[in-house]
Amino acid sequence: MTGPDHQPDGAAHRRRPDRERKPAAFRLDDARVRLDSDAHEALTRGETRVVPTGGSAPRPAAATPERSPRSVSWGRWLTVGLGGLASLAIGLSIDALIRDLFARTDWLGWLAVALAGLAAIALLGLILREVTGLLRLKKIDEIRTSLTASAEDDDDAPARAGLRQLIALYRERPETARGRRALADHLGEVIDGRDLVILAERDLLKPLDARALRIVNDSVKRVSVVTAISPRAVLDLAIVLVENLRIMRRISALYGGRPGVFGFLRLARHVAAHLAVTGGMAAGDSLVSQLLGHGLAARLSARLGEGVINGLLTARVGIAAIEVCRPAPFIAARGPNVSDVMGELFKGDPEAQALLQEAKAAPPGKD
Structure with missing residues (x-):
């Protein structure tokens, strides 16, 4: 329905275009409210006209997102072309080698054929392993x-289906037998999806x-230890890179x-994306922020050198890997953070423990 149109003393009254009428409430069974569609008939004092509009205004259609034109992936075509040429070159080289060996003597040619067959079988096994690994990562996701x-x-319903897949994922792991049995019992007893996920998190x-x-x-x-005693920055970088991949x-x-x-390349990309989303070096972690803000990292670096910073980076990569590789989210339990790893790192150092306690106790804004 449209808003009311009030005209005092039955006289036609036109509202000034620059003045908006305030909204008002009316009862439809009120005798002073007239329900008609004749907007030109004069009203008496105190009457209000409500004109039906014949239906609600049509809703605007949802805007369809425009699809950007797909550009040609020249880099992908270049990779396919170069890969095909390299495969042909390797195949022709092997064929020429086998022919030359047969020309010399038959047993060398047959030996080359057997070695080529062995290489082909190994290549097929590698391809199957890669495909299986990608499928397992996709299943975990x-x-x-x-x-x-x-x-x-x-x-x-989806919780039960996902937990059955989780049980099947670990069915060949003897150390998970007890947790799998407990989780299978919970599937027949618990009816809440969130509680089932929490029980899987606790038991399995x-x-x-x-x-x-x-x-x-x-x-x-x-x-931390190796990079602290390493004499070269290039060696530090290599150690951190290898350890993070490991x-x-x-x-x-x-x-x-x-x-x-x-x-593994797909996994590394996911971990890097997770680090980018969560802020890289755990900038939101209060303990790390206070540690760096108070200058305690410089005091600790007198004992460990740059090993502390390298250790923080490795800890952040490891925590991101846990969150990416874990087949279930952290619901009831709190996921690990950099503070937990730092506390374990300096567990045997009383001076470092005192500095960490000082960072925890001090206000965040105090320097």
């Missing part, structure tokens, strides 16, 4: 997405989380990933 949605919506994934945190702690200690592979294997070369 799907399980995590399903469990995250079911925990947010408290829906038991908690031991794996503890092992993953130990992997991160060991890597952080190794990086920690990603170990954590992925722990949670059931077992990626190949291409799967």
Whole structure:
């Protein structure tokens, strides 16, 4: 319905175009309210006209996002072309080598054929391993997405389906037998989706989380100590890079990933994206912010050199790898953070522990 049109004393009254009439409420059964569509008939004193509009205004159609024209991926075509040429060159070289060996003597030719067949079988095995690794990583991502949605919506149907996939993922892991049995019992007793995910986190994934945190702690200690005594910055960079790649592979294997070369590259890309989203060096972590803000890192670096900063970077990469490789979200339990790893790093150093306690106790704005 349209808004009321009030005309005092029955006289036609036109509103000034620059003045807006304030909204008002009327009862439709009031005798002073007239429901008609004749907007030209004069009203008496105190009457109000409400004119039906014949339906609500049509809603504007949702704007369809314009699709940007797809550009030709010249880099991809270049890679395909060069890869095809390299494959042809290798094949022709092997063929020429086998022919030359047959021309010399038959047994050398047959030996070359056997070695070429062995190489072909090994190549096929590598391809199958890469495909299997990519499929396992994709399955873990799907399980995590399903469990995250079911925990947010408290829906038991997708939670049960995702947890059955989780049990199947670890069915060949003897150390998870107890957790798998407990989780299978919960599937027949608990009806809330969020509670099922929390129980899976407690019974099945908690031991794996503890092992993953130990992997991160060991890597952080190794990086901190080795880079502290390393005489060259290039050597420090190589050590940090190798250790970060190693920690990603170990954590992925722990949670059931077992990626190949291409799967590992995909995993590294996901970890890098996660680090970019969460702020790189954990800028939001209060303990790290206070540690750097109070200048305590410089005091600690007198004992460990640049190993502390390298250890922080490794810790952040390890924590990102845990969150990316873990097949379920952190719901009830708090995920590991840089403060936990730092506390373990300086566990045996009383002076460092005192500095950390000072950073925790001091106000964030105090220098």
